[in-house]
Amino acid sequence: MPGSFRLFRIAGVDIEIHWSWLLVFVFLTWSLAAGLFQEEFEGWTQTERWVAASATSIVFFGSILAHELAHSVVANRLGIPVRRITLFVFGGVSHLESDSRTPREEFLIAIAGPATSFAIAALLGALWVILSPIREPAAVAAAYLAVANGVIGVFNLIPGFPLDGGRVLRAILWGVTNGLVRATRLASWVGTIVAYGLMALGIAVMLLTGEILSGAWFILIGWFLRNAAESSYQQVLTRHLLASVPARSLLDRSYQWVDPYMTLQTLLDEHVLRRGARYFAVSGGTGLGGVITLKDVQRFPKTSWPSATVLQAMTPVERLMVISPAVTLDEALQLMTRHNVNQLPVVENDVLLGFVTRTDIMRTVRLRVELGAVEK
Incomplete structure (x- = not known):
């Protein structure tokens, strides 16, 4: 957090x-x-x-x-x-x-x-x-x-998901319906009702007793619970939709290779600003030498961009978080969240196949929801 x-x-x-x-x-x-x-x-x-x-x-x-x-x-x-x-x-x-x-x-x-x-x-x-x-x-x-x-x-x-009582309710509904997504959706609805009830209670406390601070606290708890219920359901839904989808099905092969001795200024002028790319594979002898992203460039002061090189700013291959093409998109997204990155190189037999990006994964989730690929 x-x-x-x-x-x-x-x-x-x-x-x-x-x-x-x-x-x-x-x-x-x-x-x-x-x-x-x-x-x-x-x-x-x-x-x-x-x-x-x-x-x-x-x-x-x-x-x-x-x-x-x-x-x-x-x-x-x-x-x-x-x-x-x-x-x-x-x-x-x-x-x-x-x-x-x-x-x-x-x-x-x-x-x-x-x-x-x-x-x-x-x-x-x-x-x-x-x-x-x-x-x-x-x-x-x-x-x-x-x-x-x-x-x-x-x-x-209180059975307001994601409070403990809401999770107990989800466990019971899960056992009855035999479906985690359906149980989470129902528990989330109950959590939303509880959240609005707490906010209504807060308003009533403020109006009837004049306890502004106590009422505001109930409203804040209700607001937090409402947002948490929705986000928790979205997390479960995302994992459900991505759990069986391998990374190889969403490979971005349009990435660009750049020379490790290129200056950061040249990288920005010729690749980032002109082509809109945000991450690049860096050549390294016979294969992948590393990856450089816009975040890596931003860690260097602007005054050093004309002289600093890609080699100095990149993440070398030995320190890269990489995945195999068989890894599921759910696992890939969890890795991105845990390591605070927006893309992962997909490597097989020491060969870079492409990248899986957070943007592409979330686009896939939205498309699957629109197409009704959600357990009812």
């Missing part, structure tokens, strides 16, 4: 934080310091309230991380790789590298998060009972966190 940075690694999973999470952390800490701890402990200094609020916020976000780790651990054990988790303004997301293969896998991965939140709520509730007569500040924090985790568990079980 753009705007994220890596914190650490747990159980083989990278933990990332998006900048928006920092805003939520600051807001939550402030609300606890100025609200809960000020009301419960009037004799505390401002420093004591902020320290307690900060510690409570850290534990709270730790519980959100535990929720997402539960998804990731179950997915990894089922053979579905999860390399990273991102915490952001609306909670967290586990980045699964592929879809579940069966309804059972989908159900187990989805239910793991809410189950973990409920387990944490129960443990903190028990801690509140134990600490109440002994240490009141810790008991107050435990009670708050128990309720918060319970709310997280309940909210995530």
Whole structure:
């Protein structure tokens, strides 16, 4: 997710934080310091309230991380790789590298998060009972966190795809209809209805109670859920349409070869601006020496274009991400997304056959949708 940075690694999973999470952390800490701890402990200094609020916020976000780790651990054990988790303004997301293969896998991965939140709520509730007569500040924090985790568990079980509850619903529909795309489409529709319901609730809260901030939060969550439901369905649809299509069927053979000692300025003037090409195969002795793209050129300052060469800017063949002609377009698109590239060289027996581009793949998806090549 753009705007994220890596914190650490747990159980083989990278933990990332998006900048928006920092805003939520600051807001939550402030609300606890100025609200809960000020009301419960009037004799505390401002420093004591902020320290307690900060510690409570850290534990709270730790519980959100535990929720997402539960998804990731179950997915990894089922053979579905999860390399990273991102915490952001609306909670967290586990980045699964592929879809579940069966309804059972989908159900187990989805239910793991809410189950973990409920387990944490129960443990903190028990801690509140134990600490109440002994240490009141810790008991107050435990009670708050128990309720918060319970709310997280309940909210995530709302059948609004792609929330956990929506994924549970998709697993059930998948088992009933025996079709992932159809189940995703139905779950996405339910998710859209839930999203509009949340936005309507937000408007009602603002109009009836005057709580502008709370109402705006419901509207934002609804807006996010609406977009996420649609994009999640589109991702599943894209994978479905491309899963059986080999790269050889969409080869772009109109690529141009360029000399490695050509200057970047000549490349731009004679090939990019005149012919509109954005990527080129670079000659390398008896075969492919590398690939240069417009992005590679843009990494060099303009003042160096008249003297810098293609050889200096290109990605050499030994560092190229290449695919075979048998790789499916779904796999190719995932590789492009993972490595942030717009084209992949297709190579067989060390011979460049052509390129597969993101533009051509998405054009294929649109054509197949128009022609009705979608499971009903």
